[in-house]
Amino acid sequence: MEDAMKRVVIKNVSPEVEEGLYPAKRVVGEWMVVEADAFADGYDVITCLLRYRRRGRRKWTEVRMEPMVNDRWTGRFQVTELAPYEYTVLAWIDRFRTWCGHTAKKIEAGMDVDPEFLEGASLLREASGRASAPDRKYLETIADFMTGDAAPEKRFERAAEPRTAGLMLSLDERKNASVYPRVLRATVDRPRARFGSWYEMFPRSCSSKPGRHGTFMDCVDVLPYVASMGFDVLYLPPIHPIGVTNRKGANNALECRPGDPGSPWAIGSELGGFKAIHPELGTLEDFRTLVEAAREHGLEIALDVAFQCSPDHPYVKDHPDWFKSRPDGSIRFAENPPKKYEDIYPLDLECRDWKALWKELRSVFEFWIDNGVGIFRVDNPHTKAFRFWEWCIGGIKRAHPGTIFLSEAFTRPKVMYHLAMIGFTQSYSYFTWRNQGWELREYLTELTRPPVRDFFRPNFFANTPDILHEYLQTGGRPAFAVRLVLAATLGASYGIYGPAFELCVGTPRRPGSEEYRNSEKYEIRHWDRDRPDSLRELIARVNGIRRDNPALQANDGLVFHDTDNPQLLAYSKRTENGTNVILTVVNLDPRNRQSGWTNLKLEDLAVDGAAFSVEDLLGGETYAWNGARNFVELAPQKQPAHILLVKNSGRRGVRPSRR
Numbered sequence: 140m141e142d143a144m145k146r147v148v149i150k151n152v153s154p155e156v157e158e159g160l161y162p163a164k165r166v167v168g169e170w171m172v173v174e175a176d177a178f179a180d181g182y183d184v185i186t187c188l189l190r191y192r193r194r195g196r197r198k199w200t201e202v203r204m205e206p207m208v209n210d211r212w213t214g215r216f217q218v219t220e221l222a223p224y225e226y227t228v229l230a231w232i233d234r235f236r237t238w239c240g241h242t243a244k245k246i247e248a249g250m251d252v253d254p255e256f257l258e259g260a261s262l263l264r265e266a267s268g269r270a271s272a273p274d275r276k277y278l279e280t281i282a283d284f285m286t287g288d289a290a291p292e293k294r295f296e297r298a299a300e301p302r303t304a305g306l307m308l309s310l311d312e313r314k315n316a317s318v319y320p321r322v323l324r325a326t327v328d329r330p331r332a333r334f335g336s337w338y339e340m341f342p343r344s345c346s347s348k349p350g351r352h353g354t355f356m357d358c359v360d361v362l363p364y365v366a367s368m369g370f371d372v373l374y375l376p377p378i379h380p381i382g383v384t385n386r387k388g389a390n391n392a393l394e395c396r397p398g399d400p401g402s403p404w405a406i407g408s409e410l411g412g413f414k415a416i417h418p419e420l421g422t423l424e425d426f427r428t429l430v431e432a433a434r435e436h437g438l439e440i441a442l443d444v445a446f447q448c449s450p451d452h453p454y455v456k457d458h459p460d461w462f463k464s465r466p467d468g469s470i471r472f473a474e475n476p477p478k479k480y481e482d483i484y485p486l487d488l489e490c491r492d493w494k495a496l497w498k499e500l501r502s503v504f505e506f507w508i509d510n511g512v513g514i515f516r517v518d519n520p521h522t523k524a525f526r527f528w529e530w531c532i533g534g535i536k537r538a539h540p541g542t543i544f545l546s547e548a549f550t551r552p553k554v555m556y557h558l559a560m561i562g563f564t565q566s567y568s569y570f571t572w573r574n575q576g577w578e579l580r581e582y583l584t585e586l587t588r589p590p591v592r593d594f595f596r597p598n599f600f601a602n603t604p605d606i607l608h609e610y611l612q613t614g615g616r617p618a619f620a621v622r623l624v625l626a627a628t629l630g631a632s633y634g635i636y637g638p639a640f641e642l643c644v645g646t647p648r649r650p651g652s653e654e655y656r657n658s659e660k661y662e663i664r665h666w667d668r669d670r671p672d673s674l675r676e677l678i679a680r681v682n683g684i685r686r687d688n689p690a691l692q693a694n695d696g697l698v699f700h701d702t703d704n705p706q707l708l709a710y711s712k713r714t715e716n717g718t719n720v721i722l723t724v725v726n727l728d729p730r731n732r733q734s735g736w737t738n739l740k741l742e743d744l745a746v747d748g749a750a751f752s753v754e755d756l757l758g759g760e761t762y763a764w765n766g767a768r769n770f771v772e773l774a775p776q777k778q779p780a781h782i783l784l785v786k787n788s789g790r791r792g793v794r795p796s797r798r
Contacts (some may be wrong), residue, residue, distance in 0.1 A: 147185050147230040147317040151176040154593035155323055161560035162223065162324035163593040166333045170215045170715075171325055177230045178210040184240055186233040186308065189214035194223040194324070203308070204228070221540045224325040231316035235262050235307040239299050252291050259298055260285045266310040274306055329541045331371065331514070332564045333596065334692040336627070336682050337441065337634030338370040339603070341659050342378065342420055343400060349665040352400070355425040359432045364668055366436040368641075368675055369682025373433055374441040374516055374634065376604070376660075378426070380408040380417050382449020385472075385481040389662045390648055393481070402660050404445050404518065405482040407452025413444070413503040423510065430511035441545070442507055445518035446500055447473060448484045455484060461496050463487045488524040501531045504542075508535070514543040520558055521548040532562030545598055549606075559595040565632055568597040570625075574610045576708045576727055580699045583629055583710075587697045596694070599630035602640050604660050606653050612645045614729030617775035619643045619674055621729055624780040627681045628723045629710070631694050638666040641674040684756045684782055690719040698743040704735030707771060711785070717745030720785040722753060726773035734772035741767060744785050753783035 152175040154163040165171055177187045187204040204214035218224055242255040260282035267278040281303055285294050297303070345353035345361050358375075365373055381401040388395035395401065406412060416423055430440050448454055454461055455470065462470045462484050473480035490496060504515060520528055535542055546563040548555050559566055573582045586597050601622045602611060611618050619640060626633035635641070639655065648654040657664070668675075685691045690712040700709040706728045713720040722744060726733045744751075749766045758778055762769075773779055 144315040145317045146179045146181075146183075146232055146315065147177060148179070149175055149177050149187075149228050149230055149317055149319045152228055152319055152321075152323065153589055154325075155321070156560060156590065156594045159321040159323050161594060162326045164328065164332075164559075164564075164596065165218050165224075165325055166328050166330045167218060167221055168330065169333075170217050171224070171226065172213065172215040173204075173226060173228070174207070174211060174213045175204070175228045175319070176210050177204075177212050177228065179232060182237075183232045183234075184236040185230050186236060186311070187212045187214075187228065187230040189216065189226065190229055191216045191224060191226040193220055194225050201229075218325065218327045221327055221329060224327060225322050226325065227322050228319040229313075229316055231311070231313045233308075233311065235259075235266075235304075235311070238262060239304075242295060243299075246291050246295055252295075256285045256291075256294055256298075263298075263303075263307070266307055269310045269312075270306065274310075277302070278306060326536070327540075328543065328564055331439070332543050333694075334631045334685075335371040336369060336685065337372040337374050337598065337600070337632070338365050338368070339374045339376070339600075339634060339636040340365070340638075341376055341403070341604075341664070343403075343417075344659055344664045344666060346663075346665070350663075352419040352663060354419070355421040355429045358429050361668075362432055362436045362438065366438055368678045369686065370438060372441050372514060372634075373438045374443070374514075376443045377403040377406055377445055378416055378420055378442070379403070379406045379413060380410040380415055381405055382408050382451040382482060384450040387482055387661050390656065390658065391654070391661055399661070400663055402482060403443075404447065404660070405449040405480075406445060406447060407449045407454065409451060409453075412448070412452050412454060413446075413500075414506045427511060439514060440512060441514035441516055441543075442512045443516050443518060444503065444507075446486055446503075446523060447518070448486065449482060450484060452484070454486075458492070458496070460490055460492055461486055462490075485522065488527050497527055497530065500527070501534060504531070504535055505538075508539055508542065513539075513541055514545070516545040516547055517563070518547050520546050520563065521550045521554050525557065525561055528558065528563070529561040536562070556591065556595055565596045565598045567600060567603075570597065570599040570630070571602070571606050571608050574608070574727070576705050579625070579629070579708060583697060584699070587694045592694060596632065597630055599626040599633040600635065601626045601633065602636050604636055604639075604655070604658060607645065607647055607655050608653060610729075611643075612647050615645070616643045616672065616674070617779055618645075618729035620677060621725060621727060621775065621779045623674065623678060623681060624723065624725055624782065625708075627685055628691060628712070628721070628782060629697070631692055635678075638668055638673075641678055642666065642668075642670055643672070643674065680757060681782070684721075688719055688721050688756075688784070689714050690721045698740060700740055700743075701738040702735045702771075703738070704733055706733040707735045707737075707773070709737055709739070709771075711744055713743065713745060720745050721756075722783040722785050723780060724771050724773070724783070725780040726775050729775045729779070732772065732774040734770065737767065737769045737771060739767040739769070745787070746785065747787040752786045753781075754786065756782045756784055 156163055173189050179185050189202045189204050190199040192199050202214045204212040207213055238259050245252045263278045263282040267275040284297050342358050343353045345357040382405045386395045386401040388399045433440050464470050470484050473483040473485045543564045546558045546566040548558055555566055573579050646656045648656045696713045698711050702709050709724045711722040752763055754761045
């Protein structure tokens with residue numbers, strides 16, 4: 140039994156995703172806080188180390204872990220490179236620290252400790268044989284002093300000084316050390332993977348002239364508008380040629396009229412497929428111009444990748460075996476009963492020629508990466524093979540580690556979580572359907588606590604071209620403002636589909652439907668972006684608050700606070716050191732003024748004392764608050780929320796929060 144003398148037990152290491160099968164997620168500059176249970180039989184003291192390294196390197200860096208409570212240990216390291224990391228835990232019986240603790244107790248009890256000092260000196264002399272010359276001399280000097288005539292307290296003081304303890308740790312032979320049986324992994328992304336404000340826009344609706352098909356050059360003209368609202372990412376639906384066969388008409392009609400542009404998700408025609416551009420949008424060079432112009436405005440282009448084909452896609456002619464077919468040999472179109480998509484053929488990633496198909500699909504990402512795209516929104520990834528995504532994303536991330544993949548998988552939670560585990564950087568979420576206070580508290584608590592937060596990064600889209608929730612249909616402009624504040628302050632990453640969002644478009648295709656009437660998916664729209672009732676200014680203010688306050692740039696540190704009115708949702712976010720704390724209070728009722736009293740968890744607000752002040756970053760006022768209970772009143776038509784910067788002490792002359 141080779142492990143018979145290994146007395147330390149190491150278990151329950153976190154973060155550990157699926158017993159180490161998948162990596163945890165971090166971004167460059169973040170800290171990886173690792174915890175573990177570590178203990179041994181008897182009363183000997185153990186030393187516990189956290190080991191980490193960039194994956195592929197041989198040498199480990201070690202960090203001493205500190206005891207917490209109940210045999211729980213913690214340590215941390217900072218990920219500083221855009222590369223995968225590995226980490227594990229090592230622990231052993233520390234004879235010198237055990238000696239220190241045992242001897243200190245005997246001295247305190249007034250017992251004879253000469254035998255203990257002989258034992259301690261022996262430990263030091265043994266270690267000195269492994270030390271460099273200066274350290275060897277130092278340890279031998281301490282050993283000699285320990286066996287001298289000085290008072291026990293003086294001898295122990297010399298033995299336990301920091302230099303001695305440090306040397307004994309570094310020189311310890313670590314006999315019979317226990318190592319956690321798994322080397323755990325962490326993927327490291329660039330900061331945009333954690334924090335960003337997304338704006339979705341159809342290029343074909345960007346023309347300044349009603350009725351004319353928009354182009355990439357029209358998009359360039361719209362960039363100042365998008366940038367003025369403080370967005371970081373401009374996400375474009377598919378930009379490829381659109382099929383003609385079974386093309387859908389306005390409002391998803393089965394028959395299209397002359398001039399109907401079709402759905403951008405019905406990809407492919409005789410003009411090309413996933414690596415081609417719809418000719419009315421412009422050329423590949425025009426697209427590159429848009430990408431560069433966006434960068435100059437502080438925006439990054441995200442591109443939609445939807446691996447599905449129009450019946451006119453070149454793949455259908457050249458590789459009919461890449462599609463699912465019926466018994467009569469015809470290719471099966473896409474269905475999600477009761478919905479039918481006669482204009483789309485789904486690909487079969489389990490076909491006989493799957494290796495060639497997989498390679499071709501990965502080359503689509505590589506093509507657009509070569510043309511300046513570093514962010515991809517992937518349409519319905521849960522309908523494709525999990526193994527494909529693991530292979531595809533893994534290969535791309537090795538070659539292009541800064542690439543970001545957003546999963547658009549509105550499906551079952553375990554499927555969404557698995558997609559995150561196998562490589563997707565971010566994911567759409569159920570935020571759209573969480574509108575009551577208890578729902579938001581329950582859902583956000585799940586997403587921001589281990590184990591989910593270690594692998595799943597939600598992106599809170601307040602609306603999409605496919606989803607117009609009843610809350611927005613019936614709540615009017617205040618409802619859009621409420622959902623904006625919630626998405627932008629609850630989530631580090633959030634998005635809107637515009638201009639439909641800022642112009643508060645809330646008319647469904649029919650009662651009970653979440654589809655838009657006159658949906659931009661099936662027709663070209665002309666938008667009056669300068670309408671006076673636009674939420675443009677509010678969006679810019681909220682995005683500015685997000686950029687100015689690091690607490691809102693991560694999902695860690697989210698705490699919900701109680702109120703005596705269920706229509707008032709209160710929550711805070713803070714940086715780890717407590718230097719930036721944001722408390723948000725939102726009126727969830729878009730129709731009526733709501734008021735109530737808070738019951739704040741002051742320790743989570745990093746407040747010094749009972750009196751403190753809060754500055755409303757939306758309205759500009761400063762309020763004097765005292766203790767946990769403070770009165771709040773919010774009128775949705777005027778301002779549906781407070782986004783409060785918490786300060787450590789109150790000021791004279793400021794008034795209680797009331798709106």
